[in-house]
Amino acid sequence: MKLTFRLFAFLLTATSLVSAQKKEITLDEIWNGTFRQEYLQSLQSLNNGKEYVILNFDRATRTSTIDVYSYESGEKTRTILSSANLPEIAYFTDFQFNDTETKLILGTELESIYRHSTRGIFYVYDLQSKELQKISEHKIQEPTLSPDGKKVAFVLDNNILIKELASGEFTKVTEDGEKNKIINGITDWVYEEEFSFVKAFHWNPTGEKIAYLKFDESEVPEFSMDIYGQDLYPSKTTFKYPKAGEKNSEVSLHLYDVAKGENSAVELGDYSDFYIPRIKWTNNPEVLSAQVLNRHQNVLDLLFVSAKENSVKVVLNETDDAYVDVTDNLTFLDNNSFIWTSEKDGWNHIYLYNKEGKLLKQVTDGNWDVTNYYGLDPKTKTVFYQSTENGSINRDVFSIGTNGKHKKQLTEKTGQNSADFSADFTYFINSFTSATTPYEFTLHLAKNGKLLRKIKDNTALLNKIADYTFTSKEFSTISVNGNDLNMWMMKPPKFDASLEYPLFMVQYSGPGSQTVSNSFYSSNDYWFQLLANKGYVVVAVDPRGTGYKGSNFKKITQNELGKYEVADLIQAARQLGELDYIDQDNMGIWGWSYGGFMASNAILKGNDVFKMAIAVAPVTSWRFYDSIYTERYMDTPQENPSGYDENSPLNHVEKLKGDLLIVHGTGDDNVHVQNSMRMIEALIQANKQFDWAIYPDKNHGIYGGNTRLHLFTLMTNFIEDHLEINPNTKLSL
Template identity: 35%
Template sequence: MKKLLLLFLLTGMVATAQQNLTIEQATYGQYQAYAPKSLTAPQWRTDTKTITYLDNTYSKLMSRSEESNWEETTFLTKQDLTTALKAKFPSDYFSFQIFPYRYEWKDKNTISFEATGTNGTYLVLFDVEKKEVKHAVSFSKDAAQQTMAPNGTKAAWLNENNIVITDENGNNTNVTNDTDKGIVNGSDYVHRQEFGINKGMWWSPDSNMLLYYRKDETMVANYPLVNFGERIAKENDIRYPMAGMKSEEVTLVVYNVASKTKTTLKTEGPKEQFLTCVTWSPDNKYVFVGVLNREQNHLKLNRYEAATGNLVNTLFEEQASTYVEPLHNLTFLPNSNDKFLYRTEKDGYEQLYVYNTDGKLIKNLGYNDVVVMELLNFDAKGKTVFYVGTANNGLDRQLYQVNLKSGKTTQITNGSGTHSVMVSSDGSLALDSFSNTTTPNDVSIIATASKKATSLLKSDNPYTGVTELPKMELVTITAADGKTPLNGRLIYPGNFDANKQYPVMVYVYGGPHAQLVTNDWLGGASLFDYYMAQQGYVVFTLDNRGSDARGRDFEHVIHRNLGQNEMADQMKGVEFLKSKSFVNQDKIGVYGWSFGGFMSTSLMLNHGDTFKVGVAGGPVCDWQYYEVMYGERYMDMPQENPEGYEKASVVNKASKLNGRLLMIHGAQDNVVVQQHSMQFINACITAGKQVDYFLYPTHEHNVRGKDRIHLNHKIADYFDTHLK
């Protein structure tokens, strides 16, 4: 009897030990303490059936191979790297706190990584068999966007707005010498990083030429950001091209390392066009560029001769009544100089097409309504290619293999959920990390031919014994068009009682290139959503038409009419909520950031009878104050679409505000500049409407670091104060 009593007391202690999440845990816990167990920084070793990854201490590179039946062994240590670097650079001091997280396999015996010494930063090619440095290039610690040439003997980097090339002997060559800060060379911040741009410099495959962006923004208006960190506040000007105003002028330049000469590609046409899809040909002779007009409805894929800059041919043109949005560089087929993969949604879904360099379509590789989300490897013979694509109305991610000649597509993975996949260099094996709403993470090796899986790791629920997460379910709601199924996520309040009524927090984004509801662990939600549910809220999210992963027509309903169809769909979500007996229809609030801040404010003003409380972070308040590249894609110019801009503006609707609205903005926001919320606040003052406002003086578009805890606390307090 005493043993039973003791057992009862102990189990009771365990039960009461599970507390609600703290705001600190809710902010970073899902990425740190409560992240499902997984492999850290996994990579396939090139030309092998071996995977490598970091150990739990981040000090060793571990490996598993088919040859060893996937048993874990130590492959390299941070001490191996330190010893080799000290031998190569005896005058410098290296101390790795962890094994380089961003290591990358370049070939079977070589990894690349970045190292920091006392004297500077190094890009390193390391021989894993000999455990020695093959090549290394050093830079000043002030260097930015450094990129090593394929042969490892030199690297290009940015010294403010100019490009420098440094060889492995430490010799520097100044590629550009522009003194005007309005001329920016080699930066990835071209066209404000739209169109998939994440690089500003590209080495030719033979390492003999450097292709780079040259951006002239001297004609773009200066926009002042105020730095409050100094005793006398300092103005920090940025160049910000607003919709309908003068935009930057961009060219592409080829620098020949041997002759030190420059050749500008003759991308003739309007100076404010966009240059995208920048790709070297494998034979180093040509550069392919997607030339997109400012209206963003007409794309030309052009080939230019690298030596002269001359236009060789226009391979094809792509036009749309809405917009064309190129997002990816070309991918040449293995051992081919004249055939490549091109990704486009021109036929309804972003899919793969094989073209030759004369512009002839060789094969459409599209499969049903699958959207290609990530292009992976080819097989060893170059006959098939692997990619991760959507399934289950955009909720799932699966691995697909498609034959380049026949177009036959095979789904490799199974099990409804999210498969995050890396394919070996010969295509025979895939490392699959799988999760869904009931599976934190299952890691396995899949033989792509047989689809047979070998389990490597299964994660337990990381919240067991810590906290009990509220119930979550994925739901389907019909859009305002009466036919399109929309994906939603409903998180029930903690300690849910069906006989009670609860307040609601609708978390919204709603814009393009974002998907909030997914069939993975936590359903795509942040832990802050679960925190709010534990505080007694129904937390609801809906991916309306206009959001990501459902195809062209699903997204393009927003064209020239931002906010309208999105709000109509969100109100269908509200109808769903109001059909639930446990929802308090008089206590519905909404929260969102960026496009979600625009949506939150729009819903508060246009549907004030429904939404009683709102929080809008970094909100677009008037699209005429947003930048050219994103804003004009969806809305055209203000002078071309005045009705659309007027309808989308929340500034001219300030008089409709009835509930409690908190606006939050970063004073250093260079994406949605603070002028947006200032215009709205001023309109509220004019209309005699009270509105709450909070500024983060040092933050840009997102509130990061420890201040994120402060932000989440403020949001939770606002709902607790005004909605409960």
């Protein structure tokens, strides 16, 4: 057995965080905002590149303002709009400019639908005439101004409409929209969840045409959930949810000629059972790009659609033995050459193609991943990106020419660096955090990374934390099953290597994810610290299948989710249990969602290793989960039945020896409570004792009111009841 601890010097210093007579963290403090970080408000760069706007809300007067600030000085220069000057609106919570920044769309009365989607009452405000116009008396979705600002397109009751602002007249682009049947211009549930977009229509650059997607979900199976609420009888919500191997929506691409009022379907070619995860107009207003992905998600075609001739050309074909990631990185240059990202050399990198799809240059190269693409400065032909060049648990920001030369690292501090660039790529605001540093925000020159000014930091939080007992995250790698896995460990404050401590493993482990990162405490991290203070050694490990270590490491789990990741976690715990200071008879594991799937499998398949487990909102069979996510990694159940069943906790319940807590919300539209109910029934029929908790009407996040405090109190008590601390160790705490 080889166990390596290569510490990366992220220990919290004695003078700042660890000293005698400290206060102990409480669960109340974790969830009442005591340790909340200050963040930079969401900002939007103006076209001039010198200024940005922020939506501010004055709680005292309950008014909204769109305020303009200078990048260079940080000073407020003017207010574009205040709701105090709008008698029709008390306040607004969302806004967007048209392309020329002459008009605004203001959002009020917004209500969530699913993870990303909302509907609300929207207005158009003319910055020149100072006139305000309500778009519709009904709550609508995704209102978008035409490039000239004279029209607004939106979705109402699954149909696309256009409003002529001067006349107030409405034009129906589509008329066949119907709930749970036909959707025009917005995505269905599974596209929204797994392809991460809602608006599925786009004006072309001249405003003469609209491209949109239509979803026919008539044959998609329905899923229903009881809503218990406060009424005498529960209500029910029903929506289309394609599970693995089931019927998907039939998606089609359409073009609408605004002047002629005519719709035309685009004949994409010889495709069947496919997805259209992205559409985007090129710099040529007559050419639309569309990405077509096969159901297995291992073949993606980039198409150029001629809006004038309604013809289609395959410009780029991307294939992968496992799957092709869909991104928002496609960027067109003036001549319609384009930037594309791909893992085709084993790592995620940036590529430049001409408008015919011929590769001109692999812009970035190396055994590291590009983790974010920020954009292209067309004037200097400079690409800006984030990567793992300085270690997989870190992120830095770089610039490089489209010719692959003149690469510059624009950030200096070791940790997580993330950039937000001005519209003309003159400046960027860097967000930085590390294991010892809560978020700090600074302004830099994009051409060389020069620091111009500090914007905001969390010194006040560090000062507050100094009054509490904190240990440190010790970052290292552990050699497991032939791979060096990233790991961090938190030890009790008065750690004594001559004593034995129970071990509590935390993880997520999903494809391409990362739990072990050089970043500051999240809410869960404070809980982990609370457990360490109670006498537990808390460990996080990223097994095979997680991200940022190349595609081979990430995609080894293809067709067998839950096999290699579970084997790695069990073996890692077994090796850690061999350390003199770990009580190998008192080791537990916790996880949420995919992590709940892993925790369930770990206590069953690793019943000689883990004494207890907590599975929150777990997937218990991938047969129950949605088609796009599941089939990306598993193919369909019809094609891969053993992959689905051999690693399903449902089929291993007879192996349970330890203590298991299952937690789920009944209003979870993502990982349905069906998963836990089937697991509970399987355990009952196997005559296995376990604990479970159901949170009525709570979604996948299980929050609202007192819910999080109650949940984490429940889990803390369960850990203390079932992971025993040695009496001698207790005396030393």
